[in-house]
Amino acid sequence: xxxxxxxxxxxxxxxxxxxxxxxxxxxxxxxxxxxxxxxxxxxxxxxxxxxxxxxxxxxxxxxxxxxxxxxxxxxxxxxxxxxxxxxxxxxxxxxxxxxxxxxxxxxxxxxxxxxxxxxxxxxxxx
Amino acid sequence: xxxxxxxxxxxxxxxxxxxxxxxxxxxxxxxxxxxxxxxxxxxxxxxxxxxxxxxxxxxxxxxxxxxxxxxxxxxxxxxxxxxxxxxxxxxxxxxxxxxxxxxxxxxxxxxxxxxxxxxxxxxxxxxxxxxxxxxxxxxxxxxxxxxxxxxxxxxxxxxxxxxxxxxxxxxxxxxxxxxxxxxxxxxxxxxxxxxxxxxxxxxxxxxxxxxxxxxxxxxxxxxxxxxxxxxxxxxxxxxxxxxxxxxxxxxxxxxxxxxxxxxxxxxxxxxxxxxxxxxxxxxxxxxxxxxxxxxxxxxxxxxxxxxxxxxxxxxxxxxxxxxxxxxxxxxxxxxxxxxxxxxxxxxxxxxxxxxxxxxxxxxxxxxxxxxxxxxxxxxxxxxxxxxxxxxxxxxxxxxxxxxxxxxxxxxxxxxxxxxxxxxxxxxxxxxxxxxxxxxxxxxxxxxxxxxxxxxxxxxxxxxxxxxxxxxxxxxxxxxxxxxxxxxxxxxxxxxxxxxxxxxxxxxxxxxxxxxxxxxxxxxxxxxxxxxxxxxxxxxxxxxxxxxxxxxxxxxxxxxxxxxxxxxxxx
Numbered sequence: 001x002x003x004x005x006x007x008x009x010x011x012x013x014x015x016x017x018x019x020x021x022x023x024x025x026x027x028x029x030x031x032x033x034x035x036x037x038x039x040x041x042x043x044x045x046x047x048x049x050x051x052x053x054x055x056x057x058x059x060x061x062x063x064x065x066x067x068x069x070x071x072x073x074x075x076x077x078x079x080x081x082x083x084x085x086x087x088x089x090x091x092x093x094x095x096x097x098x099x100x101x102x103x104x105x106x107x108x109x110x111x112x113x114x115x116x117x118x119x120x121x122x123x124x125x126x
Numbered sequence: 127x128x129x130x131x132x133x134x135x136x137x138x139x140x141x142x143x144x145x146x147x148x149x150x151x152x153x154x155x156x157x158x159x160x161x162x163x164x165x166x167x168x169x170x171x172x173x174x175x176x177x178x179x180x181x182x183x184x185x186x187x188x189x190x191x192x193x194x195x196x197x198x199x200x201x202x203x204x205x206x207x208x209x210x211x212x213x214x215x216x217x218x219x220x221x222x223x224x225x226x227x228x229x230x231x232x233x234x235x236x237x238x239x240x241x242x243x244x245x246x247x248x249x250x251x252x253x254x255x256x257x258x259x260x261x262x263x264x265x266x267x268x269x270x271x272x273x274x275x276x277x278x279x280x281x282x283x284x285x286x287x288x289x290x291x292x293x294x295x296x297x298x299x300x301x302x303x304x305x306x307x308x309x310x311x312x313x314x315x316x317x318x319x320x321x322x323x324x325x326x327x328x329x330x331x332x333x334x335x336x337x338x339x340x341x342x343x344x345x346x347x348x349x350x351x352x353x354x355x356x357x358x359x360x361x362x363x364x365x366x367x368x369x370x371x372x373x374x375x376x377x378x379x380x381x382x383x384x385x386x387x388x389x390x391x392x393x394x395x396x397x398x399x400x401x402x403x404x405x406x407x408x409x410x411x412x413x414x415x416x417x418x419x420x421x422x423x424x425x426x427x428x429x430x431x432x433x434x435x436x437x438x439x440x441x442x443x444x445x446x447x448x449x450x451x452x453x454x455x456x457x458x459x460x461x462x463x464x465x466x467x468x469x470x471x472x473x474x475x476x477x478x479x480x481x482x483x484x485x486x487x488x489x490x491x492x493x494x495x496x497x498x499x500x501x502x503x504x505x506x507x508x509x510x511x512x513x514x515x516x517x518x519x520x521x522x523x524x525x526x527x528x529x530x531x532x533x534x535x536x537x538x539x540x541x542x543x544x545x546x547x548x549x550x551x552x553x554x555x556x557x558x559x560x561x562x563x564x565x566x567x568x569x570x571x572x573x574x575x576x577x578x579x580x581x582x583x584x585x586x587x588x589x590x591x592x593x594x595x596x597x598x599x600x601x602x603x604x605x606x607x608x609x610x611x612x613x614x615x616x617x618x619x620x621x622x623x624x625x626x627x628x629x630x631x632x633x634x635x636x637x638x639x640x641x642x643x644x645x646x647x648x649x650x651x652x653x654x655x656x657x658x659x660x661x662x663x664x665x666x667x668x669x670x671x672x673x674x675x676x677x678x679x680x681x682x683x684x685x686x687x688x689x690x691x692x693x694x695x696x
Contacts, residue, residue, distance in 0.1 A: 012546075081216065081542075102538070102545050105552075
C-alpha cells in the first residue's frame with residue numbers, strides 16, 4: 001500500500017514510518033509541507049495519507065481541501081496538536097477521515113491507521 | 127604444318143599461357159577442318175586454346191598473321207572439345223566475343239597476337255575454421271610516481287569479465303572448373319580449444335569468466351583456475367600479489383612486498399620482511415625472517431618451521447616447528463610447537479599453548495598469555511558501555527515524560543516531544559534485550575575459545591612470563607627460576623565452582639612426568655594482570671552472575687552432547 005506522510009517534523013515522520021513498518025507497510029513517501037505533498041501526490045497516487053496540521057508554506061487543512069478537490073476517496077488521517085472540538089469538526093468537514101491528537105503513543109497511531117483502512121475499504125468490498 | 131606450329135609456339139611465348147595449349151589442325155574431323163582458316167592449311171598462324179593451371183579459365187590465342195575472316199564459331203568449338211571443354215552458351219558467347227573483337231581490328235591478317243579469355247569457371251570459396259582470440263588485459267594507469275612493487279604482472283580475472291572472443295566456423299562453397307568438374311572445398315573445423323566449466327561462451331561469441339581467478343590458456347583448453355601458481359619468488363619481476371583464490375609461490379617473498387589472497391597462501395622459500403595476508407590458511411615451508419618489519423595474517427591456520435621478527439595474527443591455530451623469535455603473535459585458537467623455542471616478544475594464545483622452551487637464558491623478555499581473547503574482551507566491554515548509555519538515556523526520557531505528564535496543556539513542540547519520548551521508550555526494551563543477547567553470546571564464545579593452560583615440554587627460563595587470563599582480570603607469573611619440562615600450567619577453571627577452585631588451589635604447575643601439582647607461586651612471582659576485561663563486573667552491569675552464566679553454558683553443552691550421543695545410539 002502506498003502511504004504519503006506529510007509533516008514538517010522529520011522525527012514525527014520517522015515515528016510514523018516505524019509504526020507503519022510494524023504494520024507491514026514499506027511503500028512510503030514523505031513530504032515536508034502541503035505544497036510539497038501536492039506536487040508529489042499525483043504521481044505517487046497514495047492509498048493513505050497522514051497529514052500534520054501546522055506546517056510552513058501550506059498547512060495541512062489547505063492541503064486536504066486542495067486534494068479533496070481532485071480526489072474524494074484517499075483516506076486521510078490528520079495527526080496534529082489541534083485538539084479543540086471546533087478544529088476537529090473543521091478538519092472532518094474538509095474531508096479528513098480520522099484524527100490523531102499529539103502526543104500519541106505508537107499503539108494509538110497503529111490503531112487509528114487500522115481503523116481508518118478498515119472503514120474505507122468496507123464500501124469497496126461490500 | 128611444321129612451320130605453322132612453330133609460329134603458334136612463337137605466339138605462345140609472346141604471352142599466351144604455355145601449358146595445355148591446343149592448336150587447330152587439319153587433322154580434325156573433315157567438317158571442322160573445312161571451317162578452319164584457309165591460311166592455316168597453308169601453313170599460316172592458327173588459333174589455339176589454353177586452359178589455366180587452376181582450370182578456372184580458357185584463353186583463346188589468335189597469333190600474328192591469323193586470318194580473321196576465316197575464324198568460325200564451329201571450328202573454335204571443335205578446338206574447345208579437343209581440350210575437353212564442353213560446348214555451352216557461355217563458351218559460345220566467349221568465342222563469339224573474341225571473333226567479333228578480331229573482326230573489329232579491321233585487319234585481314236592480325237598484325238599482333240590477341241589473347242582473349244573466352245570461358246571462366248567458378249572459384250571455390252574456402253571454409254573458415256572456428257577460432258578463438260584472447261582479450262588483451264586493460265592497461266592499468268599506475269602513474270610514473272607509483273610504487274614499482276604495486277605494478278603487479280599477475281593478471282587477475284574477475285567473474286563476468288570477457289576473456290576471449292570466438293569466431294564461429296564458416297562453411298565454404300564448392301567451385302566449378304571450365305570442364306564442368308566440381309572443385310570441392312573442405313568442411314570447416316569446429317573450435318579445437320575446449321572451454322571448461324569455469325567459463326561460458328555467449329551467443330555473441332564472447333567467452334566470459336564464471337569465477338574470479340587466474341587465466342589458464344593452452345592450445346587445448348581455456349579456463350579459470352582458483353589457484354595462482356607463481357613459478358618464481360615475489361619480487362620486482364612479479365610486483366605485489368592481490369588475488370581472489372589461492373596463491374602458491376615457488377620461490378620466496380622479498381622485503382616490503384605484499385601477498386594477499388582471499389583463500390590460502392603457500393610459500394616454498396623464505397619470506398623476508400614482507401606482508402602476507404590469507405583469507406584462509408597460510409603455509410610457509412621455509413619460514414619467515416622479518417627483522418621486525420614483517421606482517422603475517424590469516425583467518426584460519428598458520429604453519430611454519432620458524433618465524434622471527436613478525437607481527438602475526440591468526441584467526442585459528444598456529445603451528446611453529448622450531449623457533450618463534452622476536453614476534454608479536456595473536457592466536458585465536460591454540461598455539462602448537464612441542465619443540466618450538468619461543469624467545470623474546472609476546473605470544474597471546476586464546477586456546478592455550480604447547481611449546482618446547484619459553485624465554486632465553488639471557489633473560490630476554492618473553493611473555494606467553496593464554497586464555498585471553500582481546501577482541502571478544504573489547505566487544506564485551508563495548509556492549510556493557512552501550513547498555514549503560516541506553517539505560518541512562520531511558521531514565522532521562524522517563525523523567526521528562528513525568529515532567530510533561532504533570533502539565534495541564536502541552537505546546538505543539540511539547541506534544542511532539544512527548545510522542546517521540548513514548549516511541550523511544552517503546553524501543554528501549556527491545557534494544558536492551560538485544561544488547562543482553564549479544565553480551566551472553568560473547569560470553570559463550572569466550573567460554574568456548576579461552577583455555578588458560580600452557581604446556582612447556584622442555585624448559586621455562588628464569589625471567590619468562592606466563593599470564594593466565596581470567597574472568598576477573600588474570601594472574602601474571604614471572605618465573606624466578608628455570609623450570610624443566612614437561613610441565614603444565616593451569617589457571618582456575620570457571621565452570622560454576624570458580625570461587626571454590628580459586629580459594630582451594632589457585633593457579634598450579636603440574637609436572638607432567640610425575641603428575642604432581644604444586645602452586646605456581648612456588649616457582650614464580652604472581653601478580654594481578656589487568657589488561658583483560660573484568661567479566662564478572664561486566665556481567666553484574668547486565669544483572670547477571672558470571673559463574674551462573676558459565677554453568678548454564680556448560681549444562682547446555684552437556685545436554686547437547688548427551689542428545690548427540692542418544693541420537694547416534696538410535
